[in-house]
Every structure is written in C-alpha cells, then in structure tokens.
Amino acid sequence: MTIIQFVLVGSALFSIGLYGVLTRRNAVLILASVELMLAAVNINLVAFDVYLKDPAHAGQIFSLFIIALAAAEVGIGIAIILMIFRNRQSADPDDLRLMRG
Amino acid sequence: MTMHAITTFAAQIVLATEEGGHAAEGGHGIEPGITSGVIVEWAWLIVVVPLVTAFLITLFGRKSPFKGWLLAEAAMAFVAIYGTVLFLVNAAQGVTYYGHVQVAEIGSYAIEWGWAVDGLSIMMYFLVGVVGLLVFTYAKGYMDADIRYTWFFASFSLFAGGMLVLVASPNFIQLIVGWELVGVASFLLIGHYWEDFANVDAANKAFMVNKVADAALFMGAIIMAVSVGSFDFNDVIGVVVNGEHGMLSQYAFWAGLLIFIGAMGKSAQFPLHVWLPDAMAGPTPVSALMHAATMVTAGVYLLGRLFPFYLDVEGIFAADVRNIIIVIGGLTLFLMGFLAIVQNDIKKVLAYSTVSQLGYMVAAMGAGAYTAGLFHLFTHAFFKALLFLGAGSVIHAVHSNDMSDMGGLRRFMPRTYWTFILGTLALIGIFPFAGFFSKDEILASMRHAGMEGQSVATFILVLGVAGAFITAFYMTRAVALTFFGTYKGHGHPHESPAIMTLPLIGLAFFAVTAGWVNIPGVYTGFTEWLAYRIPLVGLGDHHAESFDWSLIVVITPLALLGIAIGWYLYGKDRDTQLERDRFRIPVLWPLFEHLYYINDFYSAVFVRPLLGPIARAILWVDMNVIDGVVNAIGGGSLAVATGVRAADENLVDGVYNATGAATGGSGSVLRRSFTGRIQQYAAFSFVGVIVIAVVFIIL
Numbered sequence: 001m002t003i004i005q006f007v008l009v010g011s012a013l014f015s016i017g018l019y020g021v022l023t024r025r026n027a028v029l030i031l032a033s034v035e036l037m038l039a040a041v042n043i044n045l046v047a048f049d050v051y052l053k054d055p056a057h058a059g060q061i062f063s064l065f066i067i068a069l070a071a072a073e074v075g076i077g078i079a080i081i082l083m084i085f086r087n088r089q090s091a092d093p094d095d096l097r098l099m100r101g
Numbered sequence: 102m103t104m105h106a107i108t109t110f111a112a113q114i115v116l117a118t119e120e121g122g123h124a125a126e127g128g129h130g131i132e133p134g135i136t137s138g139v140i141v142e143w144a145w146l147i148v149v150v151p152l153v154t155a156f157l158i159t160l161f162g163r164k165s166p167f168k169g170w171l172l173a174e175a176a177m178a179f180v181a182i183y184g185t186v187l188f189l190v191n192a193a194q195g196v197t198y199y200g201h202v203q204v205a206e207i208g209s210y211a212i213e214w215g216w217a218v219d220g221l222s223i224m225m226y227f228l229v230g231v232v233g234l235l236v237f238t239y240a241k242g243y244m245d246a247d248i249r250y251t252w253f254f255a256s257f258s259l260f261a262g263g264m265l266v267l268v269a270s271p272n273f274i275q276l277i278v279g280w281e282l283v284g285v286a287s288f289l290l291i292g293h294y295w296e297d298f299a300n301v302d303a304a305n306k307a308f309m310v311n312k313v314a315d316a317a318l319f320m321g322a323i324i325m326a327v328s329v330g331s332f333d334f335n336d337v338i339g340v341v342v343n344g345e346h347g348m349l350s351q352y353a354f355w356a357g358l359l360i361f362i363g364a365m366g367k368s369a370q371f372p373l374h375v376w377l378p379d380a381m382a383g384p385t386p387v388s389a390l391m392h393a394a395t396m397v398t399a400g401v402y403l404l405g406r407l408f409p410f411y412l413d414v415e416g417i418f419a420a421d422v423r424n425i426i427i428v429i430g431g432l433t434l435f436l437m438g439f440l441a442i443v444q445n446d447i448k449k450v451l452a453y454s455t456v457s458q459l460g461y462m463v464a465a466m467g468a469g470a471y472t473a474g475l476f477h478l479f480t481h482a483f484f485k486a487l488l489f490l491g492a493g494s495v496i497h498a499v500h501s502n503d504m505s506d507m508g509g510l511r512r513f514m515p516r517t518y519w520t521f522i523l524g525t526l527a528l529i530g531i532f533p534f535a536g537f538f539s540k541d542e543i544l545a546s547m548r549h550a551g552m553e554g555q556s557v558a559t560f561i562l563v564l565g566v567a568g569a570f571i572t573a574f575y576m577t578r579a580v581a582l583t584f585f586g587t588y589k590g591h592g593h594p595h596e597s598p599a600i601m602t603l604p605l606i607g608l609a610f611f612a613v614t615a616g617w618v619n620i621p622g623v624y625t626g627f628t629e630w631l632a633y634r635i636p637l638v639g640l641g642d643h644h645a646e647s648f649d650w651s652l653i654v655v656i657t658p659l660a661l662l663g664i665a666i667g668w669y670l671y672g673k674d675r676d677t678q679l680e681r682d683r684f685r686i687p688v689l690w691p692l693f694e695h696l697y698y699i700n701d702f703y704s705a706v707f708v709r710p711l712l713g714p715i716a717r718a719i720l721w722v723d724m725n726v727i728d729g730v731v732n733a734i735g736g737g738s739l740a741v742a743t744g745v746r747a748a749d750e751n752l753v754d755g756v757y758n759a760t761g762a763a764t765g766g767s768g769s770v771l772r773r774s775f776t777g778r779i780q781q782y783a784a785f786s787f788v789g790v791i792v793i794a795v796v797f798i799i800l
Contacts, residue, residue: 093778100776
C-alpha cells in the first residue's frame with residue numbers, strides 16, 4: 001500500500017463532501033457532507049502520520065481531536081437546523097437569506 | 102555648608118595671621134582674638150532673622166499681634182541682643198571670624214554667602230541692633246493709625262535685613278546684594294506716603310541718584326575682582342598687605358575711584374548728595390534709622406572695609422584716590438553745613454546736617470584715619486537718630502514740619518526738649534558729649550595727615566574747623582526756633598506718649614556716653630575693637646595718643662561762638678519768618694536758598710535734556726515699533742485665521758465628505774456581493790482556498 005492510494009481516497013471523499021455542501025438543498029445533508037470532508041481530512045492526517053513516521057504521532061492525535069470536534073459540531077448544527085425548521089417550516093438554505101446585503 | 106568647611110577656614114585664618122605676624126610691627130599689635138566658637142559660627146542668624154521676619158510680616162502681618170509690629174520688634178531685639186553680646190565679647194577678647202558658604206562658581210570665581218564677624222562688622226551689628234530696636238519701638242507710637250502700618254514694618258524689617266547683609270558681607274557680591282536691598286527698602290519707605298506725588302518723586306530721585314553711583318560701584322568691584330582674582334575682601338586686602346605688584350596695582354586707581362563713587366552715592370557726598378534731603382519725605386523713624394544712623398553710613402563702612410587698600414602706605418595702590426576722597430568729604434561737610442542754615446523744615450535741617458557729618462567721616466577716611474572716621478560714624482548714629490526722633494516727636498505734636506509753626510515747645514514737651522538738647526550738644530561737639538571726642542579725633546587726624554605730607558589735608562582741616570562753627574550755628578537756630586519763643590502753630594501741642602519718649606531717653610544716654618569709649622590718653626578701647634581684622638595685622642592708621650590741645654582751644658570756643666551768634670540772632674522771639682530771616686548775607690543767601698543751584702543744574706543738564714529726547718524716543722518706539730508689532734500681529738492673526746477657515750471649509754470638510762461618499766459608494770457596490778446564499782459564500786471560500794493554494798504552489 002502506498003501513500004498515493006490514501007491520498008486518492010481522501011481527495012475523492014473531500015470532493016464528494018464539497019459537492020454536497022455546495023449543491024444540497026437540505027441543510028441536514030449539507031451537514032452530512034461537511035462530515036465527509038472532515039473524514040477526508042482525517043484519512044490524510046493518519047496516512048501522512050504513518051508515512052512520515054512521526055514519533056509523537058501528532059497526525060493521529062490531531063485526527064482524534066477532529067473526530068471529537070465533528071461530533072460536537074453535528075450536535076450543535078442539527079439543533080440549530082431543527083430550530084430553524086420549527087420556526088420557518090423549511091431547511092432549505094436558499095430560503096434563509098436574512099443576511100442579504 | 103558643613104561645619105568642617107568652617108572650622109577649616111577658621112584654621113586657615115589663624116594660620117594666615119600667624120604667618121603674617123611680621124607685618125604687625127608698627128601696627129597696634131592686636132592678637133587675632135576669637136576665631137571660632139558657637140557665638141560667631143551662628144552669627145549668620147543676625148542677618149537671616151530680620152529678612153525672614155520681613156517676609157513673615159508681609160504674609161501674616163495683619164493677623165499677628167500688633168499688626169506686625171511685635172514680629173519686627175522681636176527681630177530687632179534679637180539683633181540688638183546678639184549684637185551687644187558680640188560687642189562685649191569683642192571688647193573683652195577680640196573677635197575675628199569669617200564664615201562662608203559657596204553658592205555658585207563662575208569660572209575660577211567663587212560666589213559665596215558669608216558672614217564676617219570682626220571689629221568693624223560687630224560695630225555695625227551693634228549699631229543697627231540697638232538704634233534699630235529703639236527706633237522700631239518709637240515707630241509703634243509714631244506710625245500709630247497709619248494706613249499702611251503693617252507694610253511699613255515689613256519694609257523696615259527688610260531694610261534692617263538688607264543692612265545686615267551688607268555689613269556682614271565678606272565679599273563684593275554679597276555687599277552689592279545688601280547695597281541694593283537697602284536701596285529698595287529706601288525707595289519703598291521714602292515713597293511710603295505715595296498719595297502725594299512729591300514723595301514719589303523723592304523716592305524716584307533717591308533711587309536714580311543711587312543707581313548712578315551703584316553703576317560705578319559695580320564697575321569698581323568687577324575691576325577689583327578681575328585684578329585680584331577673587332571677590333573676597335580679605336583676598337584684596339591680602340594683596341595690599343603683601344605689597345604684590347600684580348594686576349591690582351595697575352588698575353587700583355580706577356577701581357578705588359569707582360568704588361568711592363559708589364560710596365559717595367550711598368553716603369550722600371557732594372555732588373551726589375541731592376537725594377538725601379528729599380528722602381525726608383519718608384516717615385521720621387525711617388529718616389532716623391536709615392537716612393541718618395545706618396544706611397547712609399554704608400559708604401563710609403565700605404571705605405573702612407577696604408581701608409588698607411585706600412591707605413596704601415607704599416603708594417602703589419589707591420593712595421591718589423585718598424586725596425580725592427578727602428576733598429570730596431571736605432567740600433561736603435563745609436558746603437552742606439551752610440544749607441542747613443537756611444532750611445525751614447526741621448527735618449531738612451537735620452538732613453543737611455547729616456550730609457555734613459557724613460562729609461566729616463569721609464574726609465577722615467581720606468586722611469587715612471580709620472578709627473576716627475568710624476568713631477564718628479558710631480557716635481553720630483546715636484545723636485543724629487536721637488535728633489531725628491526728637492524732631493519726629495515735635496512733628497507728631499504740631500502736625501507740621503515747618504519751624505515757623507513751632508516755637509516755645511520746651512514748656513509743652515519737656516522730655517523731647519531735654520533729649521533734643523543733649524543730642525544737639527553731642528552734635529555740636531561740646532565736652533563731654535559724644536560728638537566732642539569723635540569730631541576732635543577726626544580733626545586731629547587731619548592735622549596729623551597734613552604734617553605727614555598730605556598737603557591737602559591741612560586745607561580740609563580748616564574747612565572742618567569752620568564746619569564745627571557752622572554746625573553750632575544751625576543747630577542753635579533749630580533749637581531756638583523749635584523750643585523757644587512763643588508757640589505759633591494751631592491747637593495745643595502735647596508731649597508724646599511714653600513709647601516715643603523712652604527711646605529718646607535711651608538714645609540720649611548713648612549720645613552722652615558713646616564718646617567715652619575712645620578718650621585719647623585715658624581709654625582707647627574703641628581703637629582696639631575696630632582693629633580686630635584679618636588678614637592684616639595693624640591697619641597702620643593714625644589715631645591720637647592724647648588730646649590735640651591746640652585744636653581743642655580753637656574748636657570749642659568756635660563752637661561756643663556759633664551757639665552765641667545763633668542765640669543772638671534767633672533766641673529772641675520773632676513773629677514772622679521775614680522778620681526772622683532779615684540777617685541775610687547778600688550774595689550767599691540766595692545761593693544757599695537755591696541749594697547752590699545743584700538741583701536746577703541737574704534738572705537742566707541731565708534730567709530735562711534726557712527726558713525730552715527719551716520721551717520722544719519712547720513715543721516714536723511706541724508709535725512705530727510697538728504699534729507696528731501690534732498691528733503686524735493683528736494682521737498676521739487675521740490672515741492666519743482666514744487661511745485656517747479656508748482650510749477648514751475646503752480641506753478638512755472635503756476629506757470628511759469624500760471619506761463619507763467613498764464609504765457609501767463602495768458600500769452600495771459591495772453590498773451586491775452579499776447575497777445571503779450560504780452555499781455561494783462557501784463556493785467563494787473554496788475558490789479563495791484554491792487560489793491561495795495555486796499561488797503557494799507556483800511560488
């Protein structure tokens with residue numbers, strides 16, 4: 001197994017996540033796409049950690065933090081989306097244009 | 102200041118005295134006396150206490166007991182007691198001490214504040230203290246109900262402090278500081294009643310005339326200091342005593358002459374005497390203490406302080422100046438005595454008498470008679486202060502200075518009358534009153550100087566003897582017009598209160614006894630007291646070993662003749678002034694009445710020619726320079742203001758408006774990019790990341 005395979009998987013996963021974030025019309029699915037992007041980042045971190053033989057394993061520890069962060073982010077994100085849906089009966093980000101200049 | 106510095110200095114003095122011991126031959130052989138000890142080391146308090154008191158009275162006088170008088174009196178009592186103690190110590194053992202503190206240093210010249218405690222300065226401490234205390238006591242009664250009572254005592258204390266700064270000074274710098282302090286105090290006190298414009302003129306005149314002399318004093322002091330390399334009197338005298346032919350001997354004549362001109366101004370010598378009679382515009386206690394007893398003797402004191410320089414036995418320093426000094430003194434004593442004859446203002450009689458007596462002192466200094474000159478200074482201070490205070494008592498009673506308003510007062514004011522008589526006898530020089538001894542010593546010294554080869558002294562001796570006759574005449578006239586005959590004034594005169602008559606009695610005591618400290622052949626303590634000086638040992642002056650009988654048999658009958666003629670002419674009561682003055686001497690009388698036209702001469706030659714052009718010059722400067730400057734400043738301000746306004750309206754406002762418009766414009770453009778679409782924002786962010794990544798990769 002070479003590093004190139006992990007980098008290809010990570011890139012593909014990140015691109016799918018990015019596509020989802022930019023195109024989904026449902027905020028929940030955007031949130032799920034963000035998770036995909038974070039997973040791609042984790043794969044990259046762990047792969048390069050092993051590849052570079054870091055004695056401190058900074059990449060692996062960092063990915064653990066990101067997993068914890070992602071969990072918290074999903075928790076808060078879902079709560080916000082639920083509140084928005086309850087107030088506006090919609091979770092479409094196109095309908096949320098209060099910040100329009 | 103450290104005590105160490107003082108003791109070191111004292112040790113040096115002792116050393117210098119011992120080294121200079123060989124110079125003692127031919128002198129008095131005076132031992133150095135006390136050179137250290139608490140009493141002399143703390144003598145600076147004498148100077149500081151009255152000065153501090155002057156400021157205290159100025160600040161808190163109105164609220165203090167007796168509205169400031171008590172503070173002033175306490176300060177003078179301190180000076181009197183300290184001065185008396187020093188006087189007694191000096192009489193018993195001799196005191197020579199010079200303390201000093203360095204204030205600044207300019208190049209190699211040390212600027213020092215110091216206090217000389219030697220025979221000469223102790224005599225002055227004693228005089229200022231004792232006469233001052235009596236005059237301050239008197240002033241409480243005399244100045245009672247004065248509108249500027251507190252201010253009077255503040256200025257008077259300032260004078261006492263200034264005078265003590267002057268006499269305590271061991272160097273020229275401090276002397277000049279004291280010299281100017283008494284000048285300022287004199288100006289303030291002559292102009293005390295400034296509501297009357299004549300008094301303001303008198304104050305200005307005194308100040309200006311003194312300033313002319315002061316300028317000469319400054320120049321003389323600077324020449325002296327540069328030649329010697331020090332401002333210290335002892336250094337100057339040291340150069341003279343060692344007879345060094347240095348720079349000083351080259352410039353000694355000019356330095357000596359200029360310093361003497363300074364002394365002439367302060368001691369009112371002809372032709373700079375014009376300010377003193379006018380100075381009588383001040384309150385009488387001021388005339389008594391400042392313009393008779395102490396301040397005007399500062400010039401004589403200065404000549405005494407520099408005496409070895411002027412005496413100049415070897416003739417390489419200022420010996421030539423001494424002939425000028427004796428001539429000026431002689432002219433003053435003779436010419437000014439006549440003017441006292443024609444005055445109707447009792448204070449002016451005494452003022453011209455003071456000028457005349459100062460002439461005696463200065464002439465004595467010129468004749469090389471250190472002891473005689475200062476002895477007359479000492480006795481004169483008491484009896485002239487007494488006469489002025491007596492005159493003040495009379496003025497207080499009759500509310501007029503003019504002797505035409507007086508007469509017959511001996512019945513109303515017995516104490517004033519008797520003390521005035523004692524003062525008069527002392528001034529005339531009748532045995533055994535104070536003036537007899539001092540005047541006799543001066544004339545004897547002149548005779549001696551004449552015989553020693555100073556030929557001009559013999560001529561001045563004749564003037565001095567004639568002066569004794571004139572003195573007797575004008576004083577008899579003043580006494581006769583004031584106390585005898587019938588009262589011509591208004592109201593009922595009354596004796597002054599005890600607070601005024603007690604000082605009179607105190608001064609009368611000294612007027613009688615002050616001469617007994619120096620009786621030739623009997624007791625000559627005064628000569629020794631004054632001789633405690635450093636670094637010279639032996640002043641080399643002449644002082645009489647015994648009475649000069651050939652002089653006494655001339656002077657005393659002449660004085661008695663003066664009294665007799667005065668009594669013959671004025672003793673008989675006459676109602677009007679015209680009747681009284683019918684004994685006019687044809688040519689001389691108008692000359693005397695116009696004061697030798699000296700004032701008119703000064704007005705015509707100096708004052709008016711200077712005033713006109715000066716006034717015109719000032720007007721021109723005012724019209725052109727000052728107005729021009731003011732107009733330029735105004736125009737400039739206007740132009741600047743216009744410019745500022747333009748800048749404000751265009752530049753500053755423009756910047757603000759442009760900033761606002763630019764912000765608004767850019768805002769309205771940029772707001773379109775804010776669509777509110779989250780996914781659009783995210784896409785832009787991603788593009789931004791890509792761009793940054795590309796940039797990093799390429800670079």
